[in-house]
Amino acid sequence: MSLSTLPLSYCTNVHPGQTVDQVIAGLEQYTVPMSRQVAGPVAAGLWLAQPVIAELEAQPAGLEKLRQLLGAHGLSCYTLNAFPYGDFHSERVKENVYIPDWSAPDRLDYTSECADVLARLMPEGCEGSISTVPLGFKELPHQPDFVDRCIDNLLSLADRLDQIHDETGRVIRLAIEPEPFCELETTPETIAFFEQMFERAESARMLDVARRHLGVCYDVCHQAVEFEDVAGSIAELQAADIRINKVHITCAIQLAAPGEDADARAALARYVEPRYLHQTMARTSDGTVHRIVDLTTQACLEPPQEFLDAEMWRIHFHVPVNAESLGPLQTTRGELVQALTAIQSLEYAPHLEVETYTWEVLPEGNQQNLVDGLAAELTATQQLLSGLQNDFS
Known part of the structure; x- marks a missing residue:
């Protein structure tokens, strides 16, 4: 199978949007001019926060206005980011981005409403x-039956997605996105959960529905931060018959030999910021991985001894995917190339989306005009995908 032939998507969670008018303003101010700089069609991977979804459900005219824009x-929308439920651009997001979790009815209701909206937005002839x-x-407290509640809600969503397919002919798939320090972060944890969830299906029909509609969003930055072999990880998901419904084309920060490079650690300290969580991992020469839940200035300038002794650090900070380095710091672009190469061996083509949402919080000197920055990311990614397809064929 080749890589997806749908227009390359970029995620609009980089733009604030708590109302339909704000979402439209972001598209007009950034997405439209960016698309004019990029050769070929572009898809808008919309982030529609819960207040926006509620407004669209209450006022259908807003959905029509969005569709017309x-x-x-010439923009399409076949994928939504329903990870951030509330204000993803508030002063402090951090762990709040995971609330409500999948044990909560609010998460189920919001995601179901997102599916209803996507079914009316997505083009004919493609899946969502x-x-x-x-x-x-x-790191947040959970009830003892947390996993059971999550499974119940996810199976309920799968049933709703199957109903949408019956009603509209549109296939929409959920993509659960493993992330460091989350309940699902590593590939083995993800596989174990899906096996448990599939075992809970009460009938052959429900198992078929769950397998058809529930899968993962493979965020390359996240699995690189975990120091996973991304190609091996993708092969493990494939062997477990867990569908990769979406790939987030992302890069993390990487710092080699941190104990020998105080200047690079000082440069990394400039990426400490109060809005988003930046989970940090340090791998030693024997393969042991040490973990910090969020990057701090002290961790950069006066790190624990095991971090100083590590051979490499990786930090969950989505940096421009066309960058191989950021001054004295490196990125995990090499892992991105490996992941996209591995994706081509699947029997289907996952959706592909660039998701660099951190432009506003990049340190001074690394920021640039957002339209130009997004256009450079998408152009470089289109070139990368074209080259990989040529190599694969």
Whole structure:
């Protein structure tokens, strides 16, 4: 199988949007001019926060206005990001982005409403996808029956997605997105959960529905931060018959030999910021991985001894995917190439989406005009995908 032939998507969670008018303003101010700089069609991977979804459900005219804007500028939308439920651009997001978790009815209701909206937005002739939280955040308290509640809600959503297919002919798949320090973060954890969830299906029909509509969003940055072999990880998901419904084309920060490079650690300290969570992993020469839940200035300038002794750090900070380095710091672009190469061996083509949402919080000197920055990312990614397809064929 080759890579997806759908227009390359980019995720609009980089733009604030708590109302339909704000979402439209972001598309007009950034997406439309960016698309004019990129050769070929572009898809808008919309982030529609819960207040926006509620507004669209209450006022259908807003959905029509959004659809007309996309159509007028040759933009399509076949995927939504339903990971951030609330304000993803508030002063402090951090662990709040995982609330509500999948044990909560609010998460189920919101995601179901996103599916209803996507069914009315997506083009004819293609399938849809919705990315979502990996159950919840490990550092937050959960009830003893947390996993059971998550499974019940996810199976209920699968049933609703099957109903949407019956009613509209549209296939929409959920893409659960493993992330460091979340209930699902590693590939083995993800496989174990899906096996448990599939075992809970009460009938052959329900098992078929769950397998058809529930899968993962493979965020390359996240699995690189975990120091996973991304190609091997993708092969493990394939062997377990867990569908990769969406791939987030993303890069993390990487720092080699941190104990020997105080200047690079000082440069990394400039990426400490108060809005988003930046989970940090350090791998030693024997393969042991040490973990910090969020990057701090002290962790950069006066790190624990095991971090100083590590051979490499990786930090969950989505940096421009066309960058191989950021001053003295490296990125995990090499892992991105490996992941996209491995994806081509699947029997289907996952949706592909660039998701760099951190432009506003990049340190001074690394920021640039957002339209130009997004256009450079998508152009570089289109070139990368074209080259990989040529190599694969």
